[in-house]
Amino acid sequence: MARRIPAALALALVAVAAPEWFAAPAAADPNAFNRLLAPASARNPPPTADGIHDPSNAGTAVLQPPRASFEALPRTASGNHVDWDAALEQKRIQPRAAVGDANAQPTVMELNIVREVKGSMPDVVYPHKQHTEWLDCSNCHPAIFVPQKGANQISMAAILLGQKCGVCHGKVAFPVSECRRCHSRNKNAAPAATAAHPGAQR
Amino acid sequence: MRRVTSMLAAALLAGYAGAPAAQADRPSATGAPSLELVRQKQTFTSRLLADSPALARIAASGNAEAARLLERARTRHEGALAALAAGDHAGANALLNEAIAAIGRARQLVPDAAERSSEEHNRYRQLLSGIDSLRASYREHLAHRGRAPQDDASWIALTELVDRAKALAAEQRIGEANRLLLRAESAQLDAFGPLLAGKTIDYTPHFGEPADEFRFELERNRSYGELVPLALAELRPAADARKLVDRYVASGRELERTALRRAADKDYSGALAAIRAATVYLQRALLAAGLAVPREQEN
Amino acid sequence: MNRQSHFRGAWRAAVWLALALITGAVAPAGFGPREARAEYGDVVLNNYSDAAGVRPVVFPHWFHRIRFRCKVCHSDLGFKFTAGGNGINMLKIIDGQYCGACHNGSVAWSVENCDLCHSGKPGTPTLVHESTIQKLAAPPKPAAAR
Numbered sequence: 001m002a003r004r005i006p007a008a009l010a011l012a013l014v015a016v017a018a019p020e021w022f023a024a025p026a027a028a029d030p031n032a033f034n035r036l037l038a039p040a041s042a043r044n045p046p047p048t049a050d051g052i053h054d055p056s057n058a059g060t061a062v063l064q065p066p067r068a069s070f071e072a073l074p075r076t077a078s079g080n081h082v083d084w085d086a087a088l089e090q091k092r093i094q095p096r097a098a099v100g101d102a103n104a105q106p107t108v109m110e111l112n113i114v115r116e117v118k119g120s121m122p123d124v125v126y127p128h129k130q131h132t133e134w135l136d137c138s139n140c141h142p143a144i145f146v147p148q149k150g151a152n153q154i155s156m157a158a159i160l161l162g163q164k165c166g167v168c169h170g171k172v173a174f175p176v177s178e179c180r181r182c183h184s185r186n187k188n189a190a191p192a193a194t195a196a197h198p199g200a201q202r
Numbered sequence: 203m204r205r206v207t208s209m210l211a212a213a214l215l216a217g218y219a220g221a222p223a224a225q226a227d228r229p230s231a232t233g234a235p236s237l238e239l240v241r242q243k244q245t246f247t248s249r250l251l252a253d254s255p256a257l258a259r260i261a262a263s264g265n266a267e268a269a270r271l272l273e274r275a276r277t278r279h280e281g282a283l284a285a286l287a288a289g290d291h292a293g294a295n296a297l298l299n300e301a302i303a304a305i306g307r308a309r310q311l312v313p314d315a316a317e318r319s320s321e322e323h324n325r326y327r328q329l330l331s332g333i334d335s336l337r338a339s340y341r342e343h344l345a346h347r348g349r350a351p352q353d354d355a356s357w358i359a360l361t362e363l364v365d366r367a368k369a370l371a372a373e374q375r376i377g378e379a380n381r382l383l384l385r386a387e388s389a390q391l392d393a394f395g396p397l398l399a400g401k402t403i404d405y406t407p408h409f410g411e412p413a414d415e416f417r418f419e420l421e422r423n424r425s426y427g428e429l430v431p432l433a434l435a436e437l438r439p440a441a442d443a444r445k446l447v448d449r450y451v452a453s454g455r456e457l458e459r460t461a462l463r464r465a466a467d468k469d470y471s472g473a474l475a476a477i478r479a480a481t482v483y484l485q486r487a488l489l490a491a492g493l494a495v496p497r498e499q500e501n
Numbered sequence: 502m503n504r505q506s507h508f509r510g511a512w513r514a515a516v517w518l519a520l521a522l523i524t525g526a527v528a529p530a531g532f533g534p535r536e537a538r539a540e541y542g543d544v545v546l547n548n549y550s551d552a553a554g555v556r557p558v559v560f561p562h563w564f565h566r567i568r569f570r571c572k573v574c575h576s577d578l579g580f581k582f583t584a585g586g587n588g589i590n591m592l593k594i595i596d597g598q599y600c601g602a603c604h605n606g607s608v609a610w611s612v613e614n615c616d617l618c619h620s621g622k623p624g625t626p627t628l629v630h631e632s633t634i635q636k637l638a639a640p641p642k643p644a645a646a647r
Binding site for chain 2: 058107109110111112113114115116123125136137138141142143146147148149150152153155156157158160161162163179
Binding site for chain 1: 564623
């Protein structure tokens with residue numbers, strides 16, 4: 001017994017020094033339950049262990065580990081694993097709308113654009129409200145989206161290749177693995193009061 | 203046992219030393235700066251001090267403060283070189299920081315007019331194209347409500363703002379023009395409010411004429427065609443995959459030609475069938491290139 | 502083998518292993534952090550860094566998103582939506598453009614802190630980390646290795 005204590009102490013030392021090694025003992029198991037899905041404990045790794053930052057750089061250790069920041073924010077299943085829109089709405093974050101002015105407010109536009117999709121996928125609803133909280137009109141119009149019916153060809157392929165919605169979604173905004181966040185209007189739902197658009201079909 | 207205890211102590215110390223630095227509001231070095239860091243900073247500083255366009259600007263401006271700051275940067279840099287030679291990394295680092303701050307302020311006191319001007323011009327173009335597209339949209343919404351733009355107070359006010367901005371731009375007063383355009387954008391959004399707030403617009407295409415639907419499908423086909431080189435460039439498929447991609451694209455093109463022929467003969471239902479099949483081939487080409495698209499018929 | 506010396510040997514090995522693991526000298530196969538992926542949306546910028554002999558820049562979107570809305574950088578400050586597409590270099594930053602509009606010692610810390618930005622692994626190309634195109638592409642067929 002007396003001799004086993006020091007060995008246990010040694011193991012405890014290792015556990016203290018490198019806790020993530022003990023969180024993932026199944027790394028070598030070919031029949032692990034979730035082989036490719038990273039466990040929650042491996043998400044948002046600190047800069048010294050994230051594979052991009054150089055751990056031998058002194059400054060890397062000074063950078064804030066994302067997890068410390070994200071713990072206080074609402075979580076989602078993808079991307080940063082943070083629901084940024086909810087965080088904004090709940091005022092957990094207060095990002096500025098101007099460099100020097102902490103009180104500047106964006107002009108938010110409440111307008112939804114609906115696109116029906118073929119097949120059984122629910123229709124896409126694009127909400128200006130959530131986007132104009134963050135972005136200027138000129139960020140998207142007209143360079144990425146022409147504000148005119150029939151003027152924008154959007155397909156999942158285009159989005160995945162980084163065009164249209166994919167300029168941001170799948171790069172810095174939530175990725176397209178969360179289908180329902182965009183495909184949010186079920187087909188059998190009564191359509192909301194739609195403003196019939198001027199017939200600008202081409 | 204004593205040896206083991208001291209090993210344990212050493213291990214514990216090593217564990218603490220390896221612990222991540224506490225989060226700080228302001229970044230602080232975790233100890234003395236490394237030689238690598240100081241060398242890189244010194245290289246950067248000497249580059250700054252050798253940037254002749256900036257030096258020429260500062261000299262030509264006659265700005266005494268800028269000249270003084272430049273001189274301070276030079277002396278600090280020389281001091282840093284001496285400190286480096288003497289092995290004093292922390293001292294060299296501090297002197298270099300002062301040099302960088304000084305030369306930065308000097309440069310900002312005498313900014314590069316040409317660079318500023320081209321930035322402002324870019325911003326002007328971006329803002330103008332943004333406001334133009336919004337105004338076009340606003341005009342359509344007004345027309346749909348049976349209102350002529352010249353009867354709408356917001357439209358008149360906005361037009362006046364944009365015209366004033368254009369006039370300022372013509373006089374090369376781009377900064378002021380940009381500020382006006384920002385005000386115009388804000389005013390335009392406010393004008394949209396009563397028209398659109400809380401509404402939903404349906405962008406789904408509904409076709410009255412088969413010819414219209416054919417045009418739509420043709421455009422859709424073209425946009426998929428644009429995606430193929432993009433996919434090839436980003437996904438870089440292997441040679442045999444590329445051959446497959448080329449075959450599918452060729453089949454798609456053949457069907458597109460068929461579709462166009464049929465459309466010319468006014469056989470729109472035949473043309474639609476052909477162009478849709480052409481698009482399916484392009485989708486297969488994208489799949490062969492390695493793009494894993496959700497397998498649902500897309501809009 | 503004598504039971505006492507067996508334990509002593511094992512105990513010594515365990516402590517040395519602990520020491521080695523703590524100091525990072527050894528990462529035994531099967532253990533160790535997996536090649537973890539950086540934060541989603543991190544942008545690695547390496548237009549000029551490799552050639553200049555400094556580490557590439559890692560720009561964390563998440564950290565800045567908490568403090569600024571997208572439009573502040575992408576409209577007010579002129580950052581285009583393309584990683585590496587703005588031609589940012591240290592001279593422009595020193596002149597108060599792009600990153601230098603805030604990292605100037607008054608809005609945020611200033612550029613003397615080289616290694617807080619230049620913290621990427623040398624040789625990493627310019628990219629947006631974990632972007633969809635990297636993740637949702639079908640895996641290459643085994644026979645056709647790139």
